[in-house]
Amino acid sequence: MKPVTRLHSRTAVLADENIDTDRIIPARFLTTTTRDGLGKLCFHDWRYQADGSDNPAFPLNRPEARGCSILVAGRNFGCGSSREHAPWALLDYGIRAVLCSEIADIFRGNALKNGLLAIVIDELEHRWLLKHPGIELAIDVREQYIALPDGGRIPFRLEPFARHCLLNGVDQLGYLLQHADAFSEYEQRMEAAA
Amino acid sequence: MTSRTLFEKVWDAHVVAAETGDTPAVIYVDLHLVHEVTSPQAFSELRERGLKLRRPDRMLATLDHSTPTLPTNADGSRPYANAEAQAQVTQLETNCREFGVELHGWDSEDRGIVHVIGPELGATQPGMTIVCGDSHTSTHGAFGALAFGIGTTEVGHVMATQCLLQRKPKTMAIHVDGQLPPGVGAKDLILHIIGTIGVDGGTGYVLEYRGAAIEALSMDERMTVCNMSIEAGARAGMIAPDETTFAWLKGRPRVPQGAAWDAAVAKWRALCGDDGARYDREVRIDAGAVKPTVTYGTHPGMAIAMDAPVPAATNAQERRALDYMQSKPGQPMQGMPVDVVFVGSCTNSRLSDLREAARVLHGRHVADGVRMLVVPGSEAVRRDAEREGLHHVFTAAGAEWRVPGCSMCIAMNGDLAQPGQLVVSTSNRNFEGRQGKGARTVLASPATAAASAIAGHIADPREYATQEQAA
Ligand code: SF4
Numbered sequence: 001m002k003p004v005t006r007l008h009s010r011t012a013v014l015a016d017e018n019i020d021t022d023r024i025i026p027a028r029f030l031t032t033t034t035r036d037g038l039g040k041l042c043f044h045d046w047r048y049q050a051d052g053s054d055n056p057a058f059p060l061n062r063p064e065a066r067g068c069s070i071l072v073a074g075r076n077f078g079c080g081s082s083r084e085h086a087p088w089a090l091l092d093y094g095i096r097a098v099l100c101s102e103i104a105d106i107f108r109g110n111a112l113k114n115g116l117l118a119i120v121i122d123e124l125e126h127r128w129l130l131k132h133p134g135i136e137l138a139i140d141v142r143e144q145y146i147a148l149p150d151g152g153r154i155p156f157r158l159e160p161f162a163r164h165c166l167l168n169g170v171d172q173l174g175y176l177l178q179h180a181d182a183f184s185e186y187e188q189r190m191e192a193a194a
Numbered sequence: 195m196t197s198r199t200l201f202e203k204v205w206d207a208h209v210v211a212a213e214t215g216d217t218p219a220v221i222y223v224d225l226h227l228v229h230e231v232t233s234p235q236a237f238s239e240l241r242e243r244g245l246k247l248r249r250p251d252r253m254l255a256t257l258d259h260s261t262p263t264l265p266t267n268a269d270g271s272r273p274y275a276n277a278e279a280q281a282q283v284t285q286l287e288t289n290c291r292e293f294g295v296e297l298h299g300w301d302s303e304d305r306g307i308v309h310v311i312g313p314e315l316g317a318t319q320p321g322m323t324i325v326c327g328d329s330h331t332s333t334h335g336a337f338g339a340l341a342f343g344i345g346t347t348e349v350g351h352v353m354a355t356q357c358l359l360q361r362k363p364k365t366m367a368i369h370v371d372g373q374l375p376p377g378v379g380a381k382d383l384i385l386h387i388i389g390t391i392g393v394d395g396g397t398g399y400v401l402e403y404r405g406a407a408i409e410a411l412s413m414d415e416r417m418t419v420c421n422m423s424i425e426a427g428a429r430a431g432m433i434a435p436d437e438t439t440f441a442w443l444k445g446r447p448r449v450p451q452g453a454a455w456d457a458a459v460a461k462w463r464a465l466c467g468d469d470g471a472r473y474d475r476e477v478r479i480d481a482g483a484v485k486p487t488v489t490y491g492t493h494p495g496m497a498i499a500m501d502a503p504v505p506a507a508t509n510a511q512e513r514r515a516l517d518y519m520q521s522k523p524g525q526p527m528q529g530m531p532v533d534v535v536f537v538g539s540c541t542n543s544r545l546s547d548l549r550e551a552a553r554v555l556h557g558r559h560v561a562d563g564v565r566m567l568v569v570p571g572s573e574a575v576r577r578d579a580e581r582e583g584l585h586h587v588f589t590a591a592g593a594e595w596r597v598p599g600c601s602m603c604i605a606m607n608g609d610l611a612q613p614g615q616l617v618v619s620t621s622n623r624n625f626e627g628r629q630g631k632g633a634r635t636v637l638a639s640p641a642t643a644a645a646s647a648i649a650g651h652i653a654d655p656r657e658y659a660t661q662e663q664a665a
Contacts, residue, residue, distance in 0.1 A: 016511045018393055018493050022625040027604045031260055031278035033234035033285050045627045074511065076394040079427060079493070080625060082329040083232065084345035105397055105429055106329060110345035159361060160216050172347070173243075176355045179211055179220055183248070183357055186210045186222050 003169035004115050005141050007096050012060050012068035013133040019073055020080035021107060025089040027081070038085055039092030064134050069096040072129045076100075078107025078118070087111040087118075097139055099146070101126035112162040113172060117141065125154045141166050197468035199365050200434050201400045204340040204465070208323045210357055218359040224322040226352045227308045228255040228295065230286040231606075232327025236350035237289040247293050248356040254317050255290050255297040257283055258307045260607050263569050263596035272300070275608030306572020306598045309333040309540035313417065314574050316446025320435035320462040325352055330540050330622065331430075332423040336416035337443070338435035338465045340400070343424065363429065364474040366399040367467070370407040372482040377656040379550070380415035381542060381620065381639035383407070384422045385487040385497040387479055393495030396428030399475065402467055403433050407481035413442040414546040421541045422622050425494035434466035486654055488527050489624045489637040491515035496624075500528045500642070500654060518626055519634050520616075527636065527652050533615035535566040535593075535647040536629070537640050539603035542620035543571030545578050547640045552584045554644035554658050555591040561650030566593035567609065569601040593647070605629045618646040 029041045047058045054061045060068075071090075077100045078086060087110050090098070097117035111118035117139060121129075129135065138147040141163060146154040158166070165172060198206070205221070213219035233255075240247070247253065260279035262272050274280040290297035298305040304315060309330055312318040318334045324341035325331060327349040334341035344358065351358055368391075374383060388395075401423050403416075411419065416433050423431030440459050443449050450458045467473075485499035492515040498504065506523040507513040521527065537543070537551045548570060560566045568588045570576040576598055579585060585595045601609040603621035605628065611617045613632025620643050624635035638646070641655035648658065 016514065017509070018495075018511065020493065020623075020625045022623070022628050026627055026631070027606045028610075030231050030606055031276070031282045033282055034238070035235050045631050076397070076427070079393060080329065080424075080623060082327060082343035082345055084235075084327075084347060102394060102397060104394070104427060106343055106345060110347065113345065113347045159218070161218050161359070164216065172359060173239075173351055173354060176220065176351055176357060176359060179355070179357065182210050182220065183222070183355060187356075190222075 001115050001165070001169050001171065004117065004166045007069065007117060007139040009069040009096070009137065011070045011072050011099075011129060011133055011135050011137055012065035013072045013130055014059055015074050015130050017074035018076045018079055021078055021083050021086040022080055024078070024086040025083065030083060030085055032085070035088045037092065038089035039094065042089040042093035067094070069094055070099065070137055070139070071095045071097065072099045072126070072133070074100070074130070075102045077103050078111070079104040082106045082110070084110045084114070087114045087116045091116050099126070099129060112158070112166065115166065117166070119156050119158070121146070121154055121156050197470040197472070199467045199471045199473060200338060200402050200432050200465055201340060201365050202471070204321055204323065204338070205362060207321065208340070213362060218361045221323060221358050221360045223325050223352050223356055223358060224252060225312070225317055225324045226253045227312055227324065227326035227328075227331065228253055228286075228349070229258055229308045229326070229328065230282045231259045232346050233289065233349055234282065234285050235346050236327070236353055237293065239350045240293075240353055245354045247295070247353050250294045252356060253295045254312065254315070255286060255295050256305055256308050256311055257286065257299055258598070259600045259604060261599045262607055263599045263601045263609055265597060273608070275606070279607060303573055306574065307540045307543065307600055309417075309421065310543060310571035310575065313337065313413070314446070314572060316443055316449035319443065319449060319458075320439060321465050325358065329424045330421050332428070333417050333421040333540055335420040335423065335430050335432040336413060337439055338432060338462065340430055340432065342429040364399045366396060366401050366428070366475040366477065367473040368401055368403050368477050368479060370403060370405040370479045370481050372480055373407055373410060374481045374484055377641070378484050378486060379639050379641065380411055380418040382487040383481065383484050384419045385489065385494065385637060386484045388422060388426045388494050389487070389497035390479065391426050391477060393425065393493045394427040396423060396426035399428050401426070401428045401431040402473070403431060404467060408433055409436065412546060413438060414544045417544070418541055422494065425622055435462050486639065486642050486656065488642065488652065489635070490519060490521045490527050492518055492624055492626050494622065494624060494637060497637070498527070500652060501526050528654060530616065530636070530652045532564055532618050532646050532651055534611045534617040535560070535564060535643050536569070536602040536617055536619040536621065537643050538567065538569030538571070538601050539621035540571060540600075541622045542640050543569060543575065545575050547620065548575070548579050548584050549582075551640040551644040552587040554641050554655055555593070555648065556587050558591055558648045560592040560647045564647055564650055566591075566647045567596060567602060568593050569596040570598050572598050602629050618643045618652060
């Protein structure tokens with residue numbers, strides 16, 4: 001994973017609450033055996049009309065939302081299926097951060113492991129951001145705040161290890177493998193107890 | 195020793211490295227379940243890094259999500275939905291062969307939905323940690339295991355290390371007091387619970403279901419309850435193992451046998467929430483107040499008693515959900531015309547679920563214009579059901595009797611509903627498009643599904659005097 005320290009973008013807003021991972025990427029596209037190229041399928045059934053053309057009612061299809069890499073989403077984003085295809089699809093689509101007052105557990109873990117900033121913010125500020133799409137934000141992962149255009153700051157707190165991995169591009173599997181001796185000790189202890 | 199919750203006992207026993215302020219705990223995984231959809235990228239990662247599986251003996255793989263539920267074609271080929279689905283299945287077969295993982299594939303007598311076969315084989319046991327790249331891994335918590343879904347990156351972590359990096363979650367006790375009324379089952383109960391605590395009420399928690407009404411449930415019913423914990427946002431749900439659990443597990447292929455069995459049971463008896471154990475949150479549910487329950491919106495938290503009026507939308511998202519469902523505030527869901535009925539999925543595809551549906555269907559016929567699919571959860575369930583003649587009840591009623599798989603629960607194998615069709619489904623998710631683009635899903639119990647198939651509209655199973663099942 002490449003380090004992620006700062007992110008600067010205008011926001012796009014999907015205000016619906018409980019946007020589940022089936023909506024982020026419908027199950028019929030999960031027959032893939034790779035992680036790549038899922039961006040064109042992201043939000044598929046919301047984003048396109050029956051004839052394959054863009055759905056004008058999908059907020060991210062609006063001209064002002066194009067190119068935005070920070071998504072402000074309604075509460076409980078990413079609920080439902082554990083499919084990691086959801087963060088893969090979002091990243092490939094161009095989304096680098098999701099801001100929300102509450103993010104579903106499995107999605108949040110999956111997102112952070114892939115360098116997608118799944119950031120929980122306070123309800124008040126969340127509500128304000130939902131009402132003001134297109135705001136220029138700068139996310140500082142090291143200092144854990146979001147800078148607003150007027151100089152204001154929205155603080156947030158990432159789980160310390162997830163933050164450390166983001167800042168340093170730590171490979172979590174590599175980190176786990178360093179504990180190999182502890183795994184063996186544990187296994188011996190359990191076998192002895194059985 | 196201080197009082198501990200069931201969750202804490204299982205968690206504590208699996209800590210390889212304790213968590214600190216800076217780092218999560220390293221947790222050992224006893225059983226890793228694998229299926230074709232969320233594993234290919236993890237196997238590829240292992241291959242690219244030249245890593246091996248740490249404990250292939252702690253893995254169990256099956257084919258369920260992309261697999262057809264129609265029988266083989268005349269030429270022996272399988273009717274896959276498309277070439278990608280077939281390639282995905284072939285990929286898992288190749289990966290399991292190459293890495294030495296036990297696969298319950300097409301030639302296995304035990305193939306089935308991953309969360310149905312784990313318990314059936316006795317691979318799922320009390321006190322274990324169990325993971326799978328699938329959010330309904332929570333099912334296995336019915337046995338007093340700590341079981342939760344993980345993403346594909348974590349699937350790779352477990353493959354290579356048998357361990358996971360985890361922060362300790364919070365605990366929530368759900369006390370279900372009293373008894374469920376006659377004609378009301380586990381599915382009604384869990385929909386009622388999710389409707390009560392909300393679709394995100396369990397986020398950050400492990401749920402422990404306790405109380406008289408939980409103790410009275412069979413193992414199949416406990417699995418139905420724990421299965422849907424994730425639909426309230428909780429990664430895991432647990433029930434303390436008891437005599438019901440031990441009787442159900444005894445003699446299954448993978449559980450200890452003889453003296454080792456007695457020793458295991460003695461250990462498992464200690465797996466309960468101690469008196470005085472502290473939970474971060476406690477919720478009380480009155481089982482006696484639960485009625486046949488269905489969903490009316492587009493997430494499982496939008497659940498109501500089927501005779502209650504559909505609530506008015508309070509925000510834009512709820513308005514969108516009611517529009518999508520074509521359900522109207524003030525009207526009960528009962529009476530809504532039905533196009534498709536699906537009995538299946540890891541929530542409700544076990545033998546007792548099929549019996550429940552068959553009891554309602556026996557001697558009756560599915561209404562004109564309604565299509566009904568019955569998909570057993572595993573080959574073992576299929577064998578048992580056919581031995582009892584349940585398949586004759588289904589086919590005589592005009593339903594389709596299929597081979598095991600996830601089928602219309604996730605609609606990626608070609609079994610799906612058409613845009614606008616209303617599906618009464620015993621599965622676990624009523625998200626937009628979950629059962630086919632534009633399809634409208636109403637979650638319900640097997641009895642409600644069967645009654646609705648006969649009536650041609652959403653119907654209360656208690657109005658269909660049930661008859662003895664086929665001999
Ligand atoms: S039956 Fe449905 S919920 Fe269960 S494992 Fe299959 S797709 Fe997932």
